[in-house]
Amino acid sequence: MQLTAEREHYLNASYGLKSWLLTKDHKRIGLLYLFTITLFFFIGGAFATLIRLELLTPQGDLVSDDVYNRLFTMHAIAMIFFFMIPSIPAVLGNFFLPIMIGARDLAFPRINLLSWYLLVAGGAFALFAMIAGGVDTGWTFYTPYSTTYANGWVIATALGIFIAGFSSILTGLNFIVTVHRMRAPGMTWFRMPLFVWANYATSLIQILGTPVLAVTIVLLFVERVFHLGIFDPARGGDPVLFQHLFWFYSHPAVYIMVLPGMGVISEVISTFSRKPVFGYAFVAFSSVAIAVLGFLVWGHHLFVSTQSAFAGLVFSFLSYFVAIPSAIKVFNWTATLYKGSISFETPMLYAFGFIGLFTIGGLTGLFLAALGIDIHVTDTYFVVAHFHYVMVGGTIMAFLAGMHFWWPKITGRMYPEGWAKLSALIVFVGFNLTFFPQFILGYMGMPRRYHAYPPEFQVLNVLSTAGASVLAIGYLMPMVYFTWSLKYGKVAGANPWGATGLEWKTASPPPVHNFDETPIVTHDAYDYSTVHGEEIQVG
Amino acid sequence: MQDEIDSPQHHVDSAGTYVAVLVTLLFLTILTTAVAYVDLGYFSTVIALGIACTKMLLVALFFMHIRHSTKLTKLVVVGGLLWLAILLLLTLTDFATRTWIGVPGR
Numbered sequence: 001m002q003l004t005a006e007r008e009h010y011l012n013a014s015y016g017l018k019s020w021l022l023t024k025d026h027k028r029i030g031l032l033y034l035f036t037i038t039l040f041f042f043i044g045g046a047f048a049t050l051i052r053l054e055l056l057t058p059q060g061d062l063v064s065d066d067v068y069n070r071l072f073t074m075h076a077i078a079m080i081f082f083f084m085i086p087s088i089p090a091v092l093g094n095f096f097l098p099i100m101i102g103a104r105d106l107a108f109p110r111i112n113l114l115s116w117y118l119l120v121a122g123g124a125f126a127l128f129a130m131i132a133g134g135v136d137t138g139w140t141f142y143t144p145y146s147t148t149y150a151n152g153w154v155i156a157t158a159l160g161i162f163i164a165g166f167s168s169i170l171t172g173l174n175f176i177v178t179v180h181r182m183r184a185p186g187m188t189w190f191r192m193p194l195f196v197w198a199n200y201a202t203s204l205i206q207i208l209g210t211p212v213l214a215v216t217i218v219l220l221f222v223e224r225v226f227h228l229g230i231f232d233p234a235r236g237g238d239p240v241l242f243q244h245l246f247w248f249y250s251h252p253a254v255y256i257m258v259l260p261g262m263g264v265i266s267e268v269i270s271t272f273s274r275k276p277v278f279g280y281a282f283v284a285f286s287s288v289a290i291a292v293l294g295f296l297v298w299g300h301h302l303f304v305s306t307q308s309a310f311a312g313l314v315f316s317f318l319s320y321f322v323a324i325p326s327a328i329k330v331f332n333w334t335a336t337l338y339k340g341s342i343s344f345e346t347p348m349l350y351a352f353g354f355i356g357l358f359t360i361g362g363l364t365g366l367f368l369a370a371l372g373i374d375i376h377v378t379d380t381y382f383v384v385a386h387f388h389y390v391m392v393g394g395t396i397m398a399f400l401a402g403m404h405f406w407w408p409k410i411t412g413r414m415y416p417e418g419w420a421k422l423s424a425l426i427v428f429v430g431f432n433l434t435f436f437p438q439f440i441l442g443y444m445g446m447p448r449r450y451h452a453y454p455p456e457f458q459v460l461n462v463l464s465t466a467g468a469s470v471l472a473i474g475y476l477m478p479m480v481y482f483t484w485s486l487k488y489g490k491v492a493g494a495n496p497w498g499a500t501g502l503e504w505k506t507a508s509p510p511p512v513h514n515f516d517e518t519p520i521v522t523h524d525a526y527d528y529s530t531v532h533g534e535e536i537q538v539g
Numbered sequence: 540m541q542d543e544i545d546s547p548q549h550h551v552d553s554a555g556t557y558v559a560v561l562v563t564l565l566f567l568t569i570l571t572t573a574v575a576y577v578d579l580g581y582f583s584t585v586i587a588l589g590i591a592c593t594k595m596l597l598v599a600l601f602f603m604h605i606r607h608s609t610k611l612t613k614l615v616v617v618g619g620l621l622w623l624a625i626l627l628l629l630t631l632t633d634f635a636t637r638t639w640i641g642v643p644g645r
Contacts, residue, residue, distance in 0.1 A: 180611070208622045244630045295625055299633065309640060311633035 009412070009509040024109035025512060030095035031410075032116050037083045037091065038479075040123060043130070044078035045472065047071050052434075052465040060452035068451035069136035070152060076139035078130075081161050082123050084395055085253065088260035089206075090119070090171055092402045093199045095410060097175055099503040100193050102184025102521060104513045107177040115170040122164030129153035129160065138449065140250070143231035143242040147223045155221060162217045165210045168256070172206030175199055184502070186521030193501050193525045194283055198263025201287035205252045205259075205294065213249035216242065240305050247298035255294040258358070258390060259287055261398025262329055265351050268401050269333045271499040272348035273340025276526035279332045286325035293322045303374045312371055319369035326362050330355060345497070346420035350401035353428045357393025361386060364439070379449070382442025388435045400427070400478065407482065408496045412509045413489030419481045427474035433467025498531050550607035560601045567594050 010027045020028055051071050054062040063071065098106055106112050129135055135152035137145045146154050179200050183192070220242070222228045229235020231242045270277045277283055299307060299315030333355060342348070364386040368374050377383060407415050437460040442448075446457050453461070495504040500523075506515050523530050571590050579586060600606045605616055 208619070212626065238634075240633070241630075244633065245626075248626050248630075295622065296629065299629065302633070306637075308633045308635075308637040310636040311629075314629070314632050 007507065008511060009507065010512050011411075011509050013512045022113070024105070024113055026098050026106045026109065026112055027095050027410075027510065027514075029112050029116055030091050030093075033086055033090040033094060033119070036116070036120060036123065037087055040078045040082035041475075043127075044075050044083055045475070047075035047078065048468065049472070051075060052468040054451050055453070055461045056465045058453050058455045058458050058461075063451060065451050066136060069138075069449070070134035072449060073136055073138050073152075074130050074134050077126060077135075077157060077161070079391075080139060080253070080257075081164055082119070082126060084257045084391060085164075085168060086119055086171075087257075087395065087399050088264060088402060089175070089199055089202055089256075090115070090167075092264065092399075092406060093175065093195075093202075093260060094171070096406060096503050097196055097199055098178060098182070099506065099510060099514050100196050100501050101179065101182065101187050102502050102515065102519045103178060103182035104515070104518075106174045107181055108174050111170050112174055115167040115174070118167035118170070119164050122160040122162070122167065125156050125160030125163065127160075129156040132156070140246060141217075141220060141242075142246075143220070143223070143239045146220055147231055154224060158217045158220060162214055165214050165217075168206045169210045172203035172210075175203040176207070184519050184521055187502075188521075190281065190284070191521055191524050192284075193263075194266035194277060194280070194287075195260075195263035195501075197284040198259050198266070198287045201291040202256055202259045204288070204291050205256050209249040209252045209256075209295070212245060213253075216245040216249070219245070240302065240307060243302050243305055243307075244298070247301045248295070251298040251301065252291070252294040254387075254390065255290050257395045258398075259290060261354065261395045261402075262287065264398045264402040264405070265333060265354050266329075267499075267501065268347045268351040268405050269336050270526045271405070271497050272345055272351075273337050273342045274498070274528050275336055275340040276524070276528075277332065278335035278338075279328070280525065282328050283332050286328040289325040290322060293318070293325065297322060297369075300369050300374070303371055304378045316369055316371045320366065323362065323366055330359055330362075344421075345404075346415075346417060346424050347401045347405035349421060349424040350397050350404065350427075353424065353431075354394055354397040354401060357389050357397060357431065361389030361391075361393055364389065377442055379447055380442035381438040381446050381448055384448050385435045385438035385442060388438070392435070393431055397427070397431075400424070403478065403482070405497070406503070407485070408492030409503055409508050409510070411486055411489070412492055412507075413485045414492050414496065415478075415485045415489060416481050419477060423474050423477035423481075426470060426477065430467050430470030430472075430474050434464050434471050435467070437461070437463045437467075495531070498528075500526050500528060500531055550604075552601060556601065560597050564594055564597060 010025055020032065023029060023032075050063065051068070054060070054068060054071075060068070094106070094112065098104065129152070132153055135150065135154055135157045137150045137152070137154060141154070141158065146158075179192070179196060219230050223230045223232060223237070227235070229237040231237040231239045233239065266277050266283060297315060297319040299311055300319045302315075303312050333351075364382070368377065368383065368386060404415060404420055407413070441457055441460050441464075444457070446453055492508045494507050496508075497504070502515075502519055502521070503510070505519060567590050571587060574583070574586055574590070577583075599616065605613060
């Protein structure tokens with residue numbers, strides 16, 4: 001297919017701000033999400049920069065303890081609720097889930113646009129709170145800090161998260177209905193790409209878990225504002241109840257963040273080893289298994305909270321089970337590589353990074369699921385390193401893998417491969433330099449959430465801060481070359497990677513309704529015998 | 540896709556049924572209020588929750604048309620209730636057993 005200047009696609013079909021702000025096209029809404037989450041990524045990154053600068057020296061000399069509390073709280077809130085949770089589902093899922101199952105749009109395009117507005121509205125409340133002075137409770141809003149003692153903008157921030165939660169619920173609803181109702185003829189459940197399975201499983205968590213977060217925020221609100229006794233023991237409440245309710249959502253939220261990333265990795269590993277994903281059905285069901293098991297383990301966040309030791313035993317036991325479907329994925333990706341025709345384009349480099357770093361993050365999670373070890377390292381930098389290996393080493397690596405993989409489809413242009421490979425390398429090195437020393441710091445006993453620390457911890461903290469600078473460069477590079485490529489990048493064909501999904505069978509960038517004719521699916525996902533010599537129907 | 544589009548029947552109950560459900564709901568509301576004035580000890584909560592669950596079922600089955608919905612819709616409802624059960628049950632593993640052994644240091 002030849003790209004011609006006249007061909008109409010979703011980017012040139014209409015122009016002007018109104019055409020974007022009122023669009024019902026899932027592809028444009030995906031890009032609106034991309035701009036929004038990128039803004040919050042850099043806001044969260046700015047807070048992280050200040051945190052790492054403060055920790056360069058043992059003394060609390062850059063900011064006060066109170067300001068430091070606000071910095072780490074707002075770093076987490078920006079990154080978790082307004083970057084990571086919407087990142088892969090709302091950007092890449094929105095853009096590609098309908099195309100990958102041969103649909104013209106999501107089931108409810110107007111609700112899809114509403115979801116974006118809800119995220120923006122929630123983000124506006126959170127931004128207001130940040131600018132007005134911030135909040136210092138930690139992103140977990142533990143009671144009684146949040147209900148009784150905190151002076152910051154607790155309600156404004158919580159309200160922002162409450163509103164953004166509905167964005168997440170509606171996106172999940174949209175994805176589930178779309179997958180059930182709008183698959184193209186021949187696109188059976190077991191022909192769906194694994195990215196779709198992963199987003200489907202994620203949507204289940206979003207729908208089942210997020211309402212509980214909303215309820216918890218309402219309860220926090222009524223206790224803080226109206227002094228009703230829900231969490232305050234003096235009024236007949238129980239502060240640990242808050243932790244149960246909060247983590248019932250927030251532990252599965254970890255899987256909201258990482259499952260879609262696993263979907264991206266399945267696509268990338270298959271494409272760049274030119275083999276079907278090993279054990280397709282196991283990988284598909286492991287996404288659903290992670291979604292379900294993720295709801296049974298939240299009590300491992302409460303091991304030192306005066307939670308009953310018996311409950312601790314149950315939650316510790318159940319926590320180990322999540323490792324099984326996670327390991328199925330890692331082993332099956334590795335088996336996919338076996339005897340594959342592997343090439344090392346940028347998305348594949350990020351995918352390799354994901355597999356290694358997620359495995360470290362996941363296995364250290366098992367350390368923390370063990371009651372005895374957890375009590376030793378609770379609230380230390382070991383925990384900080386663990387979840388950054390999962391969230392940053394996992395989710396952000398996968399997000400960048402996906403952005404590079406699908407960039408030619410989204411924009412119709414190739415990014416510069418050499419610069420991109422360099423950035424992948426810098427991100428990998430910078431990430432490990434930042435977070436590996438934190439495992440050692442935590443094991444040695446350095447507690448998290450303090451702006452000062454004993455001098456013997458300085459060397460490892462300096463290494464970590466140096467790593468963060470390297471990581472920042474690695475993250476800025478894609479911003480620059482992606483923008484550059486919009487004008488100067490090589491024009492991408494419909495299928496520059498020789499991949500199998502339906503998204504590669506339409507033009508780059510796709511037309512407004514994705515396909516000129518509804519595709520008819522006759523092959524399994526990842527059937528590479530279908531790639532060459534096929535006819536492209538759009539253009 | 541045919542497997543799950545099991546042709547939802549647009550069954551509409553008679554107006555009489557809706558009125559009967561409405562009257563039952565109003566009666567149960569009055570009953571909840573009345574019972575609140577009687578001290579039944581431990582059973583006060585049980586009866587209040589029992590009435591609330593009955594009302595919830597009436598609304599879901601009749602007003603939300605779950606009674607005549609597809610199997611998939613019923614599965615969604617059962618799934619929601621199952622997840623609520625997970626929340627309650629695993630939280631109770633803490634609250635029900637917290638006093639079995641003392642907290643160290645107290």
